[in-house]
Amino acid sequence: MTSSTSTPALLAASVDALDRVRSTGPLVHCLTNDVVVNFTANALLAVGAAPAMVDIPEESGIFAGVAGGILVNLGTPHAEQRAAIEAAVAGAAQAGTPWVLDPVAIGALPVRTELAHRLRDVGPTVVRGNASEILALAGAGAGGRGVDALDEVDAAADVARELALASGAVVAVSGPVDLVTDGRRTARIANGDVLLTKVTGGGCALGAVMAAFAAVEPDPFVATVAAATTYTVAAEVAAEAAAGPGSFAVAFLDALASVTGGDLRTRAALS
Amino acid sequence: MTSSTSTPALLAASVDALDRVRSTGPLVHCLTNDVVVNFTANALLAVGAAPAMVDIPEESGIFAGVAGGILVNLGTPHAEQRAAIEAAVAGAAQAGTPWVLDPVAIGALPVRTELAHRLRDVGPTVVRGNASEILALAGAGAGGRGVDALDEVDAAADVARELALASGAVVAVSGPVDLVTDGRRTARIANGDVLLTKVTGGGCALGAVMAAFAAVEPDPFVATVAAATTYTVAAEVAAEAAAGPGSFAVAFLDALASVTGGDLRTRAALS
Amino acid sequence: MTSSTSTPALLAASVDALDRVRSTGPLVHCLTNDVVVNFTANALLAVGAAPAMVDIPEESGIFAGVAGGILVNLGTPHAEQRAAIEAAVAGAAQAGTPWVLDPVAIGALPVRTELAHRLRDVGPTVVRGNASEILALAGAGAGGRGVDALDEVDAAADVARELALASGAVVAVSGPVDLVTDGRRTARIANGDVLLTKVTGGGCALGAVMAAFAAVEPDPFVATVAAATTYTVAAEVAAEAAAGPGSFAVAFLDALASVTGGDLRTRAALS
Numbered sequence: 001m002t003s004s005t006s007t008p009a010l011l012a013a014s015v016d017a018l019d020r021v022r023s024t025g026p027l028v029h030c031l032t033n034d035v036v037v038n039f040t041a042n043a044l045l046a047v048g049a050a051p052a053m054v055d056i057p058e059e060s061g062i063f064a065g066v067a068g069g070i071l072v073n074l075g076t077p078h079a080e081q082r083a084a085i086e087a088a089v090a091g092a093a094q095a096g097t098p099w100v101l102d103p104v105a106i107g108a109l110p111v112r113t114e115l116a117h118r119l120r121d122v123g124p125t126v127v128r129g130n131a132s133e134i135l136a137l138a139g140a141g142a143g144g145r146g147v148d149a150l151d152e153v154d155a156a157a158d159v160a161r162e163l164a165l166a167s168g169a170v171v172a173v174s175g176p177v178d179l180v181t182d183g184r185r186t187a188r189i190a191n192g193d194v195l196l197t198k199v200t201g202g203g204c205a206l207g208a209v210m211a212a213f214a215a216v217e218p219d220p221f222v223a224t225v226a227a228a229t230t231y232t233v234a235a236e237v238a239a240e241a242a243a244g245p246g247s248f249a250v251a252f253l254d255a256l257a258s259v260t261g262g263d264l265r266t267r268a269a270l271s
Numbered sequence: 272m273t274s275s276t277s278t279p280a281l282l283a284a285s286v287d288a289l290d291r292v293r294s295t296g297p298l299v300h301c302l303t304n305d306v307v308v309n310f311t312a313n314a315l316l317a318v319g320a321a322p323a324m325v326d327i328p329e330e331s332g333i334f335a336g337v338a339g340g341i342l343v344n345l346g347t348p349h350a351e352q353r354a355a356i357e358a359a360v361a362g363a364a365q366a367g368t369p370w371v372l373d374p375v376a377i378g379a380l381p382v383r384t385e386l387a388h389r390l391r392d393v394g395p396t397v398v399r400g401n402a403s404e405i406l407a408l409a410g411a412g413a414g415g416r417g418v419d420a421l422d423e424v425d426a427a428a429d430v431a432r433e434l435a436l437a438s439g440a441v442v443a444v445s446g447p448v449d450l451v452t453d454g455r456r457t458a459r460i461a462n463g464d465v466l467l468t469k470v471t472g473g474g475c476a477l478g479a480v481m482a483a484f485a486a487v488e489p490d491p492f493v494a495t496v497a498a499a500t501t502y503t504v505a506a507e508v509a510a511e512a513a514a515g516p517g518s519f520a521v522a523f524l525d526a527l528a529s530v531t532g533g534d535l536r537t538r539a540a541l542s
Numbered sequence: 543m544t545s546s547t548s549t550p551a552l553l554a555a556s557v558d559a560l561d562r563v564r565s566t567g568p569l570v571h572c573l574t575n576d577v578v579v580n581f582t583a584n585a586l587l588a589v590g591a592a593p594a595m596v597d598i599p600e601e602s603g604i605f606a607g608v609a610g611g612i613l614v615n616l617g618t619p620h621a622e623q624r625a626a627i628e629a630a631v632a633g634a635a636q637a638g639t640p641w642v643l644d645p646v647a648i649g650a651l652p653v654r655t656e657l658a659h660r661l662r663d664v665g666p667t668v669v670r671g672n673a674s675e676i677l678a679l680a681g682a683g684a685g686g687r688g689v690d691a692l693d694e695v696d697a698a699a700d701v702a703r704e705l706a707l708a709s710g711a712v713v714a715v716s717g718p719v720d721l722v723t724d725g726r727r728t729a730r731i732a733n734g735d736v737l738l739t740k741v742t743g744g745g746c747a748l749g750a751v752m753a754a755f756a757a758v759e760p761d762p763f764v765a766t767v768a769a770a771t772t773y774t775v776a777a778e779v780a781a782e783a784a785a786g787p788g789s790f791a792v793a794f795l796d797a798l799a800s801v802t803g804g805d806l807r808t809r810a811a812l813s
Contacts, residue, residue: 035579035595037306041471046516051471052376053306053347059380066379076595078622080349105594108608109601198799200583200593245588246795253517257469308577312742317787322742323647324577324618330651337650351620524788528740 005185005222007270014226014268015261017217022048026215029067029097030208031055031085033075033104036201039249040071043205046256047230049212057083064091068215070099071208072119074112082115089122098125098214098223101169102207107136120167125220127163128172128207131156138163154179161186170220172210174203178228182221189225190269191232193239195248206231225270233267234259276456276493278541285497285539286532288488293319297486300338300368301479302326302356304346304375307472310520311342314476317527318501320483328354335362339486341370342479343390345383353386360393369396369485369494372440373478378407391438396491398434399443399478402427409434425450432457441491443481445474449499453492460496461540462503464510466519477502496541504538505530547727547764549812556768556810557803559759564590568757571609571639572750573597573627575617575646578743581791582613585747588798589772591754599625606633610757612641613750614661616654624657631664640667640756640765643711644749649678662709667762669705670714670749673698680705696721703728712762714752716745720770724763731767732811733774735781737790748773767812775809776801 005013027050032040037053044051054063057080064070070092072085092099101124103116116137120127127137138159157179160171165183173179178189196202210227217223234255242248276284298321303311308324315322325334328351335341341363343356363370372395374387387408391398398408409430428450431442436454444450449460467473481498488494505526513519547555569592574582579595586593596605599622606612612634614627634641643666645658658679662669669679680701699721702713707725715721720731738744752769759765776797784790 033595034305034576035583035593038309038471038580041306042516042520045469045471051306053304054376054380055347056349056382058382062380076597078598105596109596109604111598111600198587200580200587244796244799245584246792246799249584249795250517250521250792253520254515257515257517305576309580309742312577313787313791316740316742322577324575325647325651326618327620327653329653333651521788521792524791525786528786528788 010187010222010225011265011268011270013222014229015264017213017223017226018230018261018264020216021212024216025050026068026212027052027066028069028071028208028212028215029054029063029088030071030073031060031081031088032071032073032204032208035075036204039199039201040205040208042253043256044208044212046253047209047212051208055081055084057087060084061087061091064088064097065095067097069211070097071102071211072099072124073102073104073204073207074106074116075104075204077112077115085115085119089119093122098211098220100124100126100128100207100211100214102128102204103133103137104204106133123167124169125214126170126172126210126224127167128174128210130174130203134160134163134171134173157186170224172224172228174206178232180221180224180228185221187225188271189228189232190271191229191236191267193235195239195242195245196235198245199249199252229264229268229270230259231256233263236267237263281458281493281496282536282539282541284493285500286535288484288494288497289501289532289535291487292483295487296321297339297483298323298337299340299342299479299482299486300325300334300359301342301344302331302352302359303342303344303475303479306346307475310470310472311476311479313524314527315479315483317524318480318483322479326352326355328358331355332358332362335359335368336366338368340482341368342373342482343370343395344373344375344475344478345377345387346375346475348383348386356386356390360390364393369482369491371395371397371399371478371482371485373399373475374404374408375475377404394438395440396485397441397443397481397495398438399445399481401445401474405431405434405442405444428457441495443495443499445477449503451492451495451499456492458496459542460499460503461542462500462507462538464506466510466513466516467506469516470520470523500535500539500541501530502527504534507538508534552729552764552767553807553810553812555764556771557806559755559765559768560772560803560806562758563754566758567592568610568754569594569608570611570613570750570754570757571596571605571630572613572615573602573623573630574613574615574746574750577617578746581741581743582747582750584795585798586750586754588795589751589754593750597623597626599629602626603629603633606630606639607637609639611753612639613644613753614641614666615644615646615746615749616648616658617646617746619654619657627657627661631661635664640753640762642666642668642670642749642753642756644670644746645675645679646746648675665709666711667756668712668714668752668766669709670716670752672716672745676702676705676713676715699728712766714766714770716748720774722763722766722770727763729767730813731770731774732813733771733778733809735777737781737784737787738777740787741791741794771806771810771812772801773798775805778809779805
């Protein structure tokens with residue numbers, strides 16, 4: 001962690017944010033891809049939030065004003081969903097609802113890349129991606145070949161900070177060590193497990209959990225760090241009981257539901 | 272249970288209906304939401320039915336004449352699926368195929384609310400929802416903020432009976448105690464577990480299981496009670512082995528596949 | 543196994559192909575149905591491949607040139623996805639990318655049946671289906687009532703060989719004993735477990751795994767046999783630890799991730 005918030009303060013704030021997610025059950029509106037939508041809803045339920053996937057344009061703008069947080073994930077951007085995303089983002093702006101942008105696999109694929117750049121300029125609260133996606137969103141790098149991170153998180157750190165300052169969004173780069181920055185403050189979270197990359201939606205559902213934390217914590221930098229810490233600590237707990245990716249996914253949902261502030265205090269590798 | 276069918280007779284009929292689902296493997300045609308479609312198919316397979324999700328308008332009407340039962344769930348009502356629903360419902364009417372309507376999250380969201388009211392008037396065999404959705408479908412109450420039940424089941428009991436009488440459908444209200452009524456007869460099922468609300472599709476898949484039972488049992492009230500009893504008894508069995516929502520969902524599918532008539536006789540809390 | 547490749551040679555080639563999937567992580571582009579898309583992605587990740595589901599027409603053709611293998615599955619052929627399939631198949635032809643066609647539930651359902659016949663004539667690398675689907679694709683038989691196999695694999699053997707010779711595709715017929723033929727060579731794989739039919743996507747995900755193997759093994763007959771053997775041996779391993787379809791699906795993903803060449807050598811029932 002650098003500047004203005006100490007690591008212990010950030011950890012205490014993360015524990016507090018987790019408690020508030022659990023006690024208030026924020027409604028999270030997800031416009032996300034077909035592949036991970038089930039896992040995403042289950043991850044939200046497990047952590048204590050209430051998921052709702054309203055992705056038709058006639059309803060998504062209305063719902064953006066009702067929800068506590070919104071996820072916009074570009075993994076399978078069908079035409080009707082793209083229209084629903086535009087309506088949701090407009091509704092979010094009007095209602096002041098925080099929203100998370102996950103620019104899945106942008107770079108070489110034209111529809112999602114153009115849409116991601118446009119959404120970046122509308123002003124997401126948080127942007128989450130792997131290093132190659134963050135580079136592509138910032139206009140640097142070649143973009144991904146899908147959901148893999150071909151670039152290292154550290155290589156993306158400077159670009160992430162610049163993107164945060166230019167866009168006003170907190171930027172989270174997922175990788176072996178997660179990085180979260182608002183341009184001024186930067187935190188690294190060295191928790192997690194490689195099995196999380198062997199379950200589809202391991203990254204995408206984190207974007208939804210960030211939206212849940214942003215619904216209850218007014219500082220988006222704190223919310224994003226708290227979400228990433230909760231999520232990756234749960235992954236560590238789950239990995240201890242897993243025999244492979246199938247049992248890991250199950251144990252991960254159990255761990256997301258049972259992880260406590262005490263677990264964060266004991267296990268978080270925040271810096 | 273009130274009037275015309277005794278509780279012991281209803282339990283015996285439920286056991287019999289479960290046996291027939293297992294021995295005949297009814298084909299259930301699901302037009303349902305993206306979030307729960309996988310879990311719904313797996314729940315149908317587990318209980319002994321055969322799922323098929325045919326949700327394009329050029330095919331859904333044809334398939335409605337082939338299937339033994341149909342589920343219409345409005346969770347993510349994309350434009351193409353809405354057309355497919357209209358075709359399926361018309362096909363069901365022509366072929367006499369029983370169908371279940373699940374009016375997910377109606378109330379404030381205009382497209383699904385208008386569609387649900389129209390479908391209600393076409394004559395579903397069964398309507399399943401939480402209390403707030405049933406109130407909204409009946410034209411009472413404010414509707415849901417998503418898939419949560421903000422109203423209590425008991426508060427919805429009178430409205431459910433009136434809705435049943437007015438629409439001709441059996442009405443099932445899901446909650447801590449499930450209520451099933453055809454307007455004249457009312458049953459309560461006090462089985463289940465709160466973990467079922469922590470798995471996405473916990474309610475939606477029940478609608479599909481009701482369609483499977485309606486395919487083999489000509490009295491829709493009996494079919495609906497039998498489905499809800501089988502489903503919630505399986506949930507109880509599963510909860511005994513679960514460490515959280517992830518392991519619960521797995522154990523629930525195992526329990527749906529193994530629950531016996533004997534388990535229903537021992538555990539059903541029907542009244 | 544008949545003609546030109548001995549069974550021991552085919553087994554050795556299968557072990558080698560599995561090693562190459564694991565070491566190279568081929569990118570598999572899936573245009574598949576909503577019901578099984580999550581399970582399919584997880585099966586690909588488990589076996590060592592990298593899934594990506596790019597199913598909008600503006601992007602799928604581009605991605606077909608980047609991917610190592612492609613799956614086209616017709617389970618829920620929405621209009622936008624149908625256009626994306628056409629673009630992907632054209633992109634595959636241009637780039638020489640191998641692709642697998644899974645003609646889910648063709649026969650009575652007009653849109654997918656017409657599309658499947660057209661795609662058959664474009665020249666898929668592999669066709670995978672149950673016996674009734676293969677019969678329907680060849681223009682014989684009545685087609686399926688969904689995803690069930692109403693015809694026996696052996697009844698489809700001659701038709702499968704003729705289809706392979708006429709289309710140039712390797713044809714794989716899934717059933718209690720899987721059959722793979724390129725018209726000249728025919729292999730039977732007697733592994734697997736009935737629980738695989740109780741998990742939705744049990745067949746569909748195999749088509750994706752075949753695309754992963756076709757990405758690394760230039761002989762599509764060998765690739766298809768290797769994929770089916772790996773997949774069904776993993777199912778056998780998983781079934782030993784399963785209490786029902788829920789725990790089987792979890793154990794299956796674990797087994798797909800851990801199955802070794804040694805397991806294939808010990809367990810494969812190839813002939």
